[in-house]
Amino acid sequence: MKIVVNILPGVFTEDPGLSGQGKRFIFTEDFELVSVGGNAQPAHTPGGTHSGVVTIVREVTANDPFFPNVERVFQYEATYLFAAFANLPAAVRGGALTANGVFPFPSPPTITFAVTGGTTPFELARGEVTESGQNGRTRTFDIT
Numbered sequence: 001m002k003i004v005v006n007i008l009p010g011v012f013t014e015d016p017g018l019s020g021q022g023k024r025f026i027f028t029e030d031f032e033l034v035s036v037g038g039n040a041q042p043a044h045t046p047g048g049t050h051s052g053v054v055t056i057v058r059e060v061t062a063n064d065p066f067f068p069n070v071e072r073v074f075q076y077e078a079t080y081l082f083a084a085f086a087n088l089p090a091a092v093r094g095g096a097l098t099a100n101g102v103f104p105f106p107s108p109p110t111i112t113f114a115v116t117g118g119t120t121p122f123e124l125a126r127g128e129v130t131e132s133g134q135n136g137r138t139r140t141f142d143i144t
Helices: none
Strands: 002-007 012-015 024-034 039-061 073-081 097-107 109-117 127-131 138-143
Touching: none
Parallel strands: none
Antiparallel strands: 002 024, 002 138, 012 024, 024 039, 039 073, 073 097, 097 109, 109 127, 127 138
């Protein structure tokens, strides 16, 4: 199943304390459905919430063999909670998907994370979620 959503501006909070490796940023934001299973949704259809944590896991130094031309590497851990109300197909209503991965900063135009599971109806979900579009605000889920 393919689901496309647009992320809306939300709250992004820096965890006080550490700087550099281990520094955490906590976020929560809402999303609107664009399409579900290839079926376009009406404009501004509420879809649910996207919440999680981004952590600096690597401060890149000069001559880093794996991450040239980036400053940091972040780990991303998030949950997409699909709302349990109208306009959502029964197949996705009320479920949560989890996504995880790493990404460099500055980031490339698209970033892909693993869909690692979820709750009913996504408890056996696997696949990918790709961030794209202006400021990474479009997310495309490719779920099996």
